Amino acid sequence: xxxxxxxxxxxxxxxxxxxxxxxxxxxxxxxxxxxxxxxxxxxxxxxxxxxxxxxxxxxxxxxxxxxxxx
Amino acid sequence: xxxxxxxxxxxxxxxxxxxxxxxxxxxxxxxxxxxxxxxxxxxxxxxxxxxxxxxxxxxxxxxxxxxxxxxxxxxxxxxxxxxxxxxxxxxxxxxxxxxxxxxxxxxxxxxxxxxxxxxxxxxxxxxxxx
Numbered sequence: 483x484x485x486x487x488x489x490x491x492x493x494x495x496x497x498x499x500x501x502x503x504x505x506x507x508x509x510x511x512x513x514x515x516x517x518x519x520x521x522x523x524x525x526x527x528x529x530x531x532x533x534x535x536x537x538x539x540x541x542x543x544x545x546x547x548x549x550x551x552x
Numbered sequence: 553x554x555x556x557x558x559x560x561x562x563x564x565x566x567x568x569x570x571x572x573x574x575x576x577x578x579x580x581x582x583x584x585x586x587x588x589x590x591x592x593x594x595x596x597x598x599x600x601x602x603x604x605x606x607x608x609x610x611x612x613x614x615x616x617x618x619x620x621x622x623x624x625x626x627x628x629x630x631x632x633x634x635x636x637x638x639x640x641x642x643x644x645x646x647x648x649x650x651x652x653x654x655x656x657x658x659x660x661x662x663x664x665x666x667x668x669x670x671x672x673x674x675x676x677x678x679x680x681x682x
Binding site: 506507508510511514519520522523526 | 621
């Protein structure tokens with residue numbers, strides 16, 4: 483799953499640690515989500531999107547491989 | 553957004569860090585006392601206490617338990633269980649073969665302790681790897 487968290491962070495001049503604190507997760511979790519190593523839950527995805535004042539589907543995008551993965 | 557979390561899981565996750573620490577300190581203290589006094593204690597119960605302490609530490613939310621940490625803990629516990637099952641079966645087979653003497657076999661207390669130690673190590677590795 484692709485995401486634009488890094489782009490939105492840069493746009494809002496926000497560090498990983500600051501975002502992590504706002505959504506109450508560890509900085510490593512934000513890093514893992516940005517790198518695509520961890521797919522967040524629906525609640526966390528909504529929280530992150532609301533921090534950036536955008537919709538979830540603007541922040542996250544499904545890839546072809548997501549349809550094959552279980 | 554409210555999630556339906558199981559009460560037992562919640563009880564563990566909300567943190568019993570100090571209880572776990574107390575169990576471990578109690579076990580270590582008892583072990584030292586046993587060595588100093590040269591008493592005839594049942595070592596397995598100390599190992600059990602140590603295992604219980606590790607269990608509480610493992611499931612406590614320290615320093616922070618978010619959804620990724622919980623996922624990694626679950627994964628590392630599965631690794632620990634599988635590893636200990638295989639290692640325990642081999643160890644028990646070697647120690648009890650061929651006469652069937654059960655004295656050298658590892659107990660369930662040791663199994664728990666080794667499982668949790670492997671889970672702790674796996675969790676530390678996975679935390680940096682994933």
